[in-house]
Amino acid sequence: MRQLIIKVPKGNKEEILGLVTEFKGKNTICLSEEKHDVFVLFLPNQKVNNFLKHLDKYEQPEISLIPRGVITLYPPASDSPDQVADVQPKSSLEIYLGGIQSVGSIKGLIGYSIAAGIIVWIGLYTTTVFLLVAAMLVAPFAGPAMNAALATSAGKMPLLKSSLARYGLAIGTGILVSFLMTVIFPLETLTPLMVEISQVSKVAILLPLISGFAGAINIVQSERDSLVSGAAVGILVAASLAPPVGLIGAGLYLLDWEIISSSVFRVVLQLLGIHLAATLVFYFYGKVTPKGVRFLQGSSKMTWFTSSFVVLAIAGMMFWQFSRPPFLRKASMNTELTEELDKALNELEYIEVIGKDVNFTNTRIKGNPTVSYNVTVLPKDTGLADAVLKKRIIDHLKQNIKHQDDNIYEVYQVNIAED
Structure with a gap:
């Protein structure tokens, strides 16, 4: 009530x-x-x-x-x-006016963007994961994201333009801060955490869709009906944006175009996915429509044009992602190739597998992305020399590990353990 x-x-x-x-x-x-x-x-x-x-x-x-x-x-x-x-959910009028009221000042937006940029860079530089979570807490991405979706569902171009401008300002500030931090504390190479974050999964689109849905639901629902705090939802939105934004700045300093392009891909995909999911929630659940809010008088054409553009843009990015393996699918291919490695190793009865790992590197050999297979085994037949055993295992892996892509350069490292 x-x-x-x-x-x-x-x-x-x-x-x-x-x-x-x-x-x-x-x-x-x-x-x-x-x-x-x-x-x-x-x-x-x-x-x-x-x-x-x-x-x-x-x-x-x-x-x-x-x-x-x-x-x-x-x-x-x-x-x-x-x-x-x-x-009951909030009225469409309250949802829309509440979104406008939450815009805040430009100084605050820049200040929080600077703070988030510094924290995320320190987390990437020191490979400290909890600092990335702290950066997500202060990154001011949730507000512009929800307001842009509100603008699309309500058909208000001025609000959409201002929200996108604030989006660009927050992301640009984060990238600039990360770049300047790398200039002050120079990097010679990427840290392991940077390499890990730069790798994109084939299911990357799911995170922004869930983030946009959760963020919009939190705004639409009455405060007594919300089971999750607004801060927690804000972290979910920032989780998909803060790390790659910080990584772009470091990549620009190192002129690592693979890192830059994969991070830009993730940022753009996150923005589009969040926007689409939140717009649908506001339009169908919150009833924020061009003619559904008092005083508003938005444009239905603008709503449908913007939504169609976002859907087509997402479809285009997904086509690009799956047409250029493994560049934009390294994270998920690591898992797929680990499963293939496990199957191949289980066929060898003369060894006991102690450990196994598959990793894509940012090094290109003969122009192809490089994947490294690392295996540690304990031989059951002690009569075989280590060199012979390694060659038999590697030959078996080369013949039995299957994947759909022929443009991957594979390297193998087999370690023989002793009991």
Whole structure:
């Protein structure tokens, strides 16, 4: 329920009370003064927007909407549990106005972007994972992401332009800070964490879709109905953006174009995926549509054009990802090739496998991406020389590890353990 305070010209008391009844308002209080009637009333969340539309026929109505959940209790007392449990999503008006109100200052946006850029760079430089989580906490990406989606669902081009500008400012600041940090503390090569983060999975599109969905749901739902805090959802949105943004700055310093291009791919894919999922939630669940919000009058053409552009852009990026293996699928191919390695090793009865690992490197040999197979085994037949045993294992792996791509250069490292 939402509390509203309404002030209309005197003489409309009965009409307003009838309107309140029609929209299931509760616990209404009417106060009269010389020229106006003032009403304090409580409406279900979903009724607020349409109720306010009906007030337009009155001369210059004054409205105060308190965006806080209110528990209303009314007879019969036996229905109180059901009355309290009736939690509805916010009205489309409150969702839209709340998004605009959360824009914040440019100084704050830049300040948090600088802080996030420094923290994520330190995390990448020192290979400290918890610092990446800290950077996600302060990275100001969730606000512009949700506002851009709100703008698309509502068909408001000015809000979309301002949100994209704030997006660009936050991401650009993060990249610049990461680059300057690398200039101050020069890197000669990428750290293991940087290499790991730079690798893209074939399921990379799922993270932004989930992030956008969760972020929009958190905004649409009433605060008493939300099971997850806004800060946690903000981390989820930033999780898909903060690390690759910091990696772009380091890649620019090292002029490592593979790192730069894979990170840019991830950033753009994350932005598009978050935007698409959040727009769908706002449009269909939050009812934020070009004609669905009072005062708005957005453009339906803009909504459909922008949404179509985003869908086509995502389709194009997915086509590019799967048409250029393994450049943009290294993370998932590591798992696939590890499974193939395990199958091949299990066929060898004369060894006991102690450890195995598959990693793509950023080194190109003969112009092809390089994958390294590392195996540690304990021989069951001690009569074989180590050199002979290694050659037999490598020959077996070359013949039995199967993958669809013929442009991968494979190297093998077999270690013989002793008991």
